[in-house]
Amino acid sequence: MQITPLLYFKQIEFYVFYLTLTIYCIGTINFLIYLIKPRTLFSRLAFYITIIGFLFHSIIFIFRYLTYACFPVTDLHQSLFFFAWCFVGIFIIFNIKHKIPVLGSFVTPLATVFLISSATLFTQKPVQIPPPLQSMWLPIHTTLAFLGEAFLGLAFCGGLMYLIQENQIKNKKWSQFLHRLPSLQTLDDLNYLCLSLGFPFLTLGIITGSIWAEYAWGSYWNWDPKETWSLVTWLIYAALLHGRLTIGWRGKRAAFFSIIGFAVVLFTFLGVNLLLPGLHSYDSFTSP
Amino acid sequence: MNIIVAGLSHKTASIEIRERLSFSSHNLTTPLQEIVNLPSLYEAIILSTCNRVEIVCTVDDNEKAIREITIFLADFHKLSLNEITSHLYFYTGQDAIRHVFRVASSLDSMIVGEPQILGQLKDAYRSAVANKTTGSILNRFLHKAFSVAKRVRTETNIASNAVSISFAAVELARKIFDNLEDKKILLIGAGEMAELVTRHLVSHTVKELFITNRTFEHALPLAQEFGGKILKFDELFDNFAQMDIIISSTDAHDIIITYEKIGKALHARKNKPMFLIDIAVPRNIDPRINDLPNVYLYNIDDLDGIVEKNRQVREREAKQAENIVEEEQIRFYVWLQQQEVTPTIITLKEKFESIRLKEIEKTLSHWEGLREEDKEKINALTHAIVNKILHDPINFLKTKGEKNRFPIEEIKRIFNLND
Numbered sequence: 001m002q003i004t005p006l007l008y009f010k011q012i013e014f015y016v017f018y019l020t021l022t023i024y025c026i027g028t029i030n031f032l033i034y035l036i037k038p039r040t041l042f043s044r045l046a047f048y049i050t051i052i053g054f055l056f057h058s059i060i061f062i063f064r065y066l067t068y069a070c071f072p073v074t075d076l077h078q079s080l081f082f083f084a085w086c087f088v089g090i091f092i093i094f095n096i097k098h099k100i101p102v103l104g105s106f107v108t109p110l111a112t113v114f115l116i117s118s119a120t121l122f123t124q125k126p127v128q129i130p131p132p133l134q135s136m137w138l139p140i141h142t143t144l145a146f147l148g149e150a151f152l153g154l155a156f157c158g159g160l161m162y163l164i165q166e167n168q169i170k171n172k173k174w175s176q177f178l179h180r181l182p183s184l185q186t187l188d189d190l191n192y193l194c195l196s197l198g199f200p201f202l203t204l205g206i207i208t209g210s211i212w213a214e215y216a217w218g219s220y221w222n223w224d225p226k227e228t229w230s231l232v233t234w235l236i237y238a239a240l241l242h243g244r245l246t247i248g249w250r251g252k253r254a255a256f257f258s259i260i261g262f263a264v265v266l267f268t269f270l271g272v273n274l275l276l277p278g279l280h281s282y283d284s285f286t287s288p
Numbered sequence: 289m290n291i292i293v294a295g296l297s298h299k300t301a302s303i304e305i306r307e308r309l310s311f312s313s314h315n316l317t318t319p320l321q322e323i324v325n326l327p328s329l330y331e332a333i334i335l336s337t338c339n340r341v342e343i344v345c346t347v348d349d350n351e352k353a354i355r356e357i358t359i360f361l362a363d364f365h366k367l368s369l370n371e372i373t374s375h376l377y378f379y380t381g382q383d384a385i386r387h388v389f390r391v392a393s394s395l396d397s398m399i400v401g402e403p404q405i406l407g408q409l410k411d412a413y414r415s416a417v418a419n420k421t422t423g424s425i426l427n428r429f430l431h432k433a434f435s436v437a438k439r440v441r442t443e444t445n446i447a448s449n450a451v452s453i454s455f456a457a458v459e460l461a462r463k464i465f466d467n468l469e470d471k472k473i474l475l476i477g478a479g480e481m482a483e484l485v486t487r488h489l490v491s492h493t494v495k496e497l498f499i500t501n502r503t504f505e506h507a508l509p510l511a512q513e514f515g516g517k518i519l520k521f522d523e524l525f526d527n528f529a530q531m532d533i534i535i536s537s538t539d540a541h542d543i544i545i546t547y548e549k550i551g552k553a554l555h556a557r558k559n560k561p562m563f564l565i566d567i568a569v570p571r572n573i574d575p576r577i578n579d580l581p582n583v584y585l586y587n588i589d590d591l592d593g594i595v596e597k598n599r600q601v602r603e604r605e606a607k608q609a610e611n612i613v614e615e616e617q618i619r620f621y622v623w624l625q626q627q628e629v630t631p632t633i634i635t636l637k638e639k640f641e642s643i644r645l646k647e648i649e650k651t652l653s654h655w656e657g658l659r660e661e662d663k664e665k666i667n668a669l670t671h672a673i674v675n676k677i678l679h680d681p682i683n684f685l686k687t688k689g690e691k692n693r694f695p696i697e698e699i700k701r702i703f704n705l706n707d
Contacts, residue, residue, distance in 0.1 A: 172594065
């Protein structure tokens, strides 16, 4: 095989990918230490490490964007990669703005798991999607949907923290966690904020997806498994948002809903692709 | 230069004695000036709190300084020496450094880990700086003490857990509501503990405080003290749903706040969390309400349990804190020694040089017919002799003096360098 400059860069990309993953792992370890140790040094350290990881992560993404024929979310490896990027990015912005570093102790392990799953699916050759699907709707649809899901991911982490903290206060346990985790009020506000940002993005993601479907396949809605499950996800979050705004759903119930909701998000994202065949399955792009 | 600490604390003196020996923290100028005017003292700081009175100072002669400070304390407070000597303690050398670091880190406090002492020490230091009674040694020493305290606070859990019932209640309220500024509190009944909890909550600037009592007159003084509003006891449940924090402490023998009442209130306030503290024995609040979502009920035993557990945590953490203090103490002591070495060498050299010059002057002034050249030679010769003689003692100081105070003292004494 001829060694072209592009192939050479691909090799570098491969190494940078694992470098990013390693940096995230170190960040995660620091965030986990922060959870149990009283020193706040670890949270700052962990956060800076995560930002460095994110920079490398971004470099790979930009490289792929520039060298691939289309927006690099055409297979599961790339999608997981891009989702992890959105997730960490949203967390970094969120932490700078709202200063809840302990959120990182929940976000970074999850993001690292996404990236590890992505690593197991590493392919040197990106899947080429058929020309009818190559349109500007690809980046718009995927970015909106992933940003929405990243916010909902934060709501999920906040929900977990809420349940842990609530359990401690309710059952009169007084551990290191009680001090480390934010107040119930803060966590409930976090839930509402992430929901009110994530839900519109998710909605827009579904709408743009359906417009794209009209262009590509000639109909807005095809009831393929991905679409059906997206609708289920949307309904769950719509119910939660509605409950919050009208009948005072909050606290434990909201936390619980956010956790279930994100589980369905993950199923829609991964489960559908891996278990149920349909138009969104990445394999189907290449099949005739 | 030595650092010594002289004083008394809750460990050595009763409150009566402490009161009589205390200094007003608003006016430390007079005592500070008088102290630094004592012949053996250079720099001084006075720390005077309700639990301790301590003088931190730098001195040359420990024994003399201790005598002078004791007499000063007795004179200043118009007490006899006999009355105070048995209550005083004195720390010198490494013990003095360790003691101040322990005090700053709240390891010597009545309640280990309570952070007020650090603020008091900072105030004491500020007064001393304002009165110009500190110098390079104490400035560095106190800043070090503050940073040791900070290290202890951030690296151990010593101060992170409330060890009194009222603080535990406030901390819980903050872990539920985060910010108490827009919260309404209802105090039902009266009683020492309930008042204490209320006082702590009010000091965290809650929005409104309501007080109710079966006997109207009992609510009055409390309402005045805390700036609260009085509710009539039989109208207690009219505005019940507004209340975020409810403290109950009546001598009623039955349950006042029932499961149904809270359920209703919760519905009316759209499930906004409620924090209830039941201090009464027998209890005033139905214990089942803790099962309701977004309602947190703590009774006196729950709070006691937390406080007890936190005390154990503090004791465990205190051991770790002692290690930090020890490490820093040694580091500072080494620095203090180094401060001694260089000035000692300089004075030693100066002394020899002045002897040499004096003798040269004496000899040459009577020696007639000496050429300029020969004078130079004699000068160089004496210079060389002095340098050769001093070479070993200086070397000795440089190598041994940094680790150990002893050679510095010996050399000073041998060559009579103190005066």
